[in-house]
Amino acid sequence: MRRFEFLGRFSRNRGALVGAVLILVVALMALLAPLFFPVDPLRIVGQPELWPGEDPDFPLGTDSLGRDMLSMIVHGARATLLIGLFASAVATLIGVSVGATAGYFGGWIDEIAMRAAELFQTIPNLIFVLTIVVILGSTLTNIVIAIGIVSWTPIARMTRAEFLSLRDREFVQACRAMGMGDLRIIVGEILPNALPPVIVLSSLVVAGAILFESAVSFLGLGDPNVASWGRLVGDGRLLIRSSWYICAIPGVAIMITVLCLNLIGDGLNDALNPKLRDR
Amino acid sequence: MGNDRNRVTRRAFGGGVFSAGVVVSSLAGIAPSFAQGAPKRGGTLVATWGGGEPQACYVPAGGGSSPTFSSSKLFERLAKRAMDGKFEGVLAESWKPSADFKTYTLKIRKGVKFHDGKDMTVDDVVFSIGEIWKKYAAAAAMTDFAGVEAPDADTVVVKYNTPTPEFFFSSALCGIVSYVVPKHIYAGSDPVTNPANNAPIGTGPWKFKEWVRGSHFEYVKNENYWQKDLPYMDRLIIRYVRDPAGRAAAMEAGDIQIGVFNPVAPPDIKRLTGTGKFVATPKGYEESVWSTTLECNMRNPVFAKREVRQAMFHAIDRSFIAKTVYYGYARPGTSPIYSPNTAFFTADTYKTGFDPKKAAALLDAAGYPKKADGKRFTVNLLAAGWFTENGKIGAYVKQALEDAGVGVNLSVPDRPTSIKRIYTDYDYDMAISNQANPSEPIPSTTQYFTTDGIKKGVPFRNANGYSNPEVDALVEKIKVETDPAKRRELVFQFQKIITVEAPLLPLVEIESITVASTRVQNHSNDPNYLAASWADIWLAS
Numbered sequence: 001m002r003r004f005e006f007l008g009r010f011s012r013n014r015g016a017l018v019g020a021v022l023i024l025v026v027a028l029m030a031l032l033a034p035l036f037f038p039v040d041p042l043r044i045v046g047q048p049e050l051w052p053g054e055d056p057d058f059p060l061g062t063d064s065l066g067r068d069m070l071s072m073i074v075h076g077a078r079a080t081l082l083i084g085l086f087a088s089a090v091a092t093l094i095g096v097s098v099g100a101t102a103g104y105f106g107g108w109i110d111e112i113a114m115r116a117a118e119l120f121q122t123i124p125n126l127i128f129v130l131t132i133v134v135i136l137g138s139t140l141t142n143i144v145i146a147i148g149i150v151s152w153t154p155i156a157r158m159t160r161a162e163f164l165s166l167r168d169r170e171f172v173q174a175c176r177a178m179g180m181g182d183l184r185i186i187v188g189e190i191l192p193n194a195l196p197p198v199i200v201l202s203s204l205v206v207a208g209a210i211l212f213e214s215a216v217s218f219l220g221l222g223d224p225n226v227a228s229w230g231r232l233v234g235d236g237r238l239l240i241r242s243s244w245y246i247c248a249i250p251g252v253a254i255m256i257t258v259l260c261l262n263l264i265g266d267g268l269n270d271a272l273n274p275k276l277r278d279r
Numbered sequence: 280m281g282n283d284r285n286r287v288t289r290r291a292f293g294g295g296v297f298s299a300g301v302v303v304s305s306l307a308g309i310a311p312s313f314a315q316g317a318p319k320r321g322g323t324l325v326a327t328w329g330g331g332e333p334q335a336c337y338v339p340a341g342g343g344s345s346p347t348f349s350s351s352k353l354f355e356r357l358a359k360r361a362m363d364g365k366f367e368g369v370l371a372e373s374w375k376p377s378a379d380f381k382t383y384t385l386k387i388r389k390g391v392k393f394h395d396g397k398d399m400t401v402d403d404v405v406f407s408i409g410e411i412w413k414k415y416a417a418a419a420a421m422t423d424f425a426g427v428e429a430p431d432a433d434t435v436v437v438k439y440n441t442p443t444p445e446f447f448f449s450s451a452l453c454g455i456v457s458y459v460v461p462k463h464i465y466a467g468s469d470p471v472t473n474p475a476n477n478a479p480i481g482t483g484p485w486k487f488k489e490w491v492r493g494s495h496f497e498y499v500k501n502e503n504y505w506q507k508d509l510p511y512m513d514r515l516i517i518r519y520v521r522d523p524a525g526r527a528a529a530m531e532a533g534d535i536q537i538g539v540f541n542p543v544a545p546p547d548i549k550r551l552t553g554t555g556k557f558v559a560t561p562k563g564y565e566e567s568v569w570s571t572t573l574e575c576n577m578r579n580p581v582f583a584k585r586e587v588r589q590a591m592f593h594a595i596d597r598s599f600i601a602k603t604v605y606y607g608y609a610r611p612g613t614s615p616i617y618s619p620n621t622a623f624f625t626a627d628t629y630k631t632g633f634d635p636k637k638a639a640a641l642l643d644a645a646g647y648p649k650k651a652d653g654k655r656f657t658v659n660l661l662a663a664g665w666f667t668e669n670g671k672i673g674a675y676v677k678q679a680l681e682d683a684g685v686g687v688n689l690s691v692p693d694r695p696t697s698i699k700r701i702y703t704d705y706d707y708d709m710a711i712s713n714q715a716n717p718s719e720p721i722p723s724t725t726q727y728f729t730t731d732g733i734k735k736g737v738p739f740r741n742a743n744g745y746s747n748p749e750v751d752a753l754v755e756k757i758k759v760e761t762d763p764a765k766r767r768e769l770v771f772q773f774q775k776i777i778t779v780e781a782p783l784l785p786l787v788e789i790e791s792i793t794v795a796s797t798r799v800q801n802h803s804n805d806p807n808y809l810a811a812s813w814a815d816i817w818l819a820s
Contacts, residue, residue, distance in 0.1 A: 064603070064671065065603060065674060138690060220664055220667065220670060224673060224691045225689055235671075238544045238667060241524065242546035243546070
């Protein structure tokens, strides 16, 4: 029953519903990419700079080297979504661990964790990502790690705040009185209650991660062996006056995906946050 | 593609590159902008180039094209090369070798003043050659230098330990940063950190006025310039715009009148010349021909056999790169000496043209058949990220080599990382890089192939560890051969060996482009125009 209640609340937000449907389409596209386009998307297959519609073989045209834009967009959805999801997972893992520890134990552990978080927050995110990628090298894994490293602080702060307000509630005190260990209280009792706002935030980090990856690729530091949307925008930027579609098509794809993820975030917020239940 | 494009018509390369002629025919049929009528005096010219702001206005060791561009308007050299390939005196009036070619006697021009009013004397020349050239500007070319002295007030004598060919010596006088610098400013200081490097005092037609960092240099006319009536204009501004699209916009808005060394993206060249207000010309780069090269790191045992190296080149379609990546502003490279180099280029070399079947046969014969996974071996390909084109070429080369059964991991690191990985860590199997070479092959071309060119940590040398006693001996002969015809023959031989051995070969020779407003007159009239003094440029109304 509760599950339906959740879905009902989520779908009451029309924007969130549209977002979820579109993301589903993108995800399907990513999953089925090798089925529709079995050839390596980075293969040069035709004339360079064919405009969309100019050649029926390439409905979205070709880029400056003659690679199929449609194939790169579809395969790019894979790379882009994977980067987003994994980076968000990394950020959530770090953020929740740090935030939970800091909030639950308080004292000097809290001090150290929060000062560390502030240290990360004071460095401009994009510059930090670029620095990490330049030092570690431009591979997909390193980009995911770099985005995770800069994106965990809001999650940590949110988790800490939730833990601070929950740790002295009666049910937690009851657990303590029963002699439950700290780890079990954190993971088994407080975390499930603290999770809803964290999930909302994590869904937004996915969107942020996609933008970060795009920026990194745009600046030419992406993984050159992988077709991602950001890389396409970066490749096309020199041709923006003549063949603007090379930038525009992946740009629109990024925009739609990020917008949808934000809408889903809103929907999740409505569904999970009881205070706004009857907004 | 390409046939329907109205573009810059290019010289017939391989033919007389220095021959004059109509270079530009834009859509509107604008006449090329060489001197038309009497030069108009006064006014301000704003120039830019296809790169960023320099680290200092003048860098004694060169420091790349950016400081060369900014300092060459303020300082002068002893000689220059004209468009017809002849050497002409600038601050030296004449020079001649002794009978054994170990001593050169130069007559120095009189009546030349530095911008601070002091006379330029033979002492300044002796100081510049002995201290600045030997240690910084031309260190690699002066290994056999024995000393320099001034026997009288207008003569300078340069001595060498070994016979030195005249072409080599004359080229050294024209070295891109082989300037005559004021001894009274530089003596007793560390030239690299001398504050005058950021406000240079030279003898050139332009005087330094100010450097607004992040924006521009402002130079004003040198009223006491030794060449009467020059420069024509009152002010020269060198403005830096970070982005090619921004440069195109600034030129269209009329804020910048001339941009050298590929100021705008290739598709924009066509758009700008199409308006009839701009011309584009590939002239003015004959002494600084850029190429994109592919090299094989000999430390990887798969490249021990030269057949494997040849196969790599046979697998790649160089015309595709020239046509698609460079929009036709490049031509396939064939030899380590580039085709505009009329003094030393030969077409009679081993050709590694596009031939995938031959590549496969060579690899099979070399003992690298396709394994079960369809791959013969896998290499790390590094495309140096300082030019965006290199990344694109990397993507193409990856595909071409994979078609030949060679697995490729491509990386496109930024400039500092690329330099470190290629020249310090030797962390690559194959690299896509660039060089710019003058006509004289020693040392700029040969140091990529000789054993003494292997210098860990020194960029733009023999990174591959290629070492061949035959090549070393040949280069030593080229160094001391004073008979021009025999020397030419030796350089031909060098090209034949290198093209067969294929440790590093050009994929394409890049055609650098200058884009200028049709109002700009007397430009692109020096074989390295970026590094010329620009005394005679003027702006028609």
